[in-house]
Amino acid sequence: MLPQELLTSFKNEALAEEAFKGLRLRKGVTCKKCGGRHHYWLASKKQFQCKQCRFRTTLQSGTVLQGSKLPVSYFFIGLQMLMEKGKRxxxxxxxxxxGHKYYDPLWDFVHKLKDYVRKNEPEVLEKDFTEVVDTYFVTHRQVS
Ligand SMILES: [Zn+2]
Known part of the structure; x- marks a missing residue:
């Protein structure tokens, strides 16, 4: 897919949430309360629930999206833009x-995202990101 086509497909928020969940599961979700690594997915709440202690972790918790109310799709849009434009x-x-209305939350988010990119090994990030994108966005597009 062309970069612009990818950006368009990322704007499907439901798909972006699925893909973000997939990305988190690849890395493994760790329970903040008991350190458990096994979780159920509560689809209606969009949360992971620890199999051991039932503690719930939101989709955004512990990620660059934590504390923001921005759509999950922004993660993919931002990452794609960063990788394409060499972090600038x-x-x-x-x-x-x-098309977001407010500048301030975006400022915070893009800075967090740049930091995230810096802290994660570029090849690991690129591999995970590319594979998740292929699995959720590219494949989905072919079957639909
Ligand atoms: Zn737990």
Whole structure:
């Protein structure tokens, strides 16, 4: 898929949530309360529930999306833009791509995302990201 087509497909929020969940499961979700690694997925609440102690972890918890009310799709849009443009994206560009009304939450988010990219081995990040994108967005598009 062309980068622009990918960006368009990322805007499907339901698919973005599925893919983000997939990305988290690849890395493994760890319970903050008991350290348990096994979870159920509560689809209606969009939360992981620890099989040991029943503690719940939201989809966003412990990720760059924690504490923000931004759509999960922004994670994929932002990451795609960062990887394509060699980590140099402006908030204005991101705002234009997402159509988001407010500048401040985007500023916070893009900075967190850049930090996330810096802290994660580029090849690991690229591999995980690419595979998750292939699994959820590219494949989905072919079957639908
Ligand atoms: Zn637990």
């Amino acid at each position: 994206i402006s908030i204005e560009e991101f705002q234009k791509e997402t």
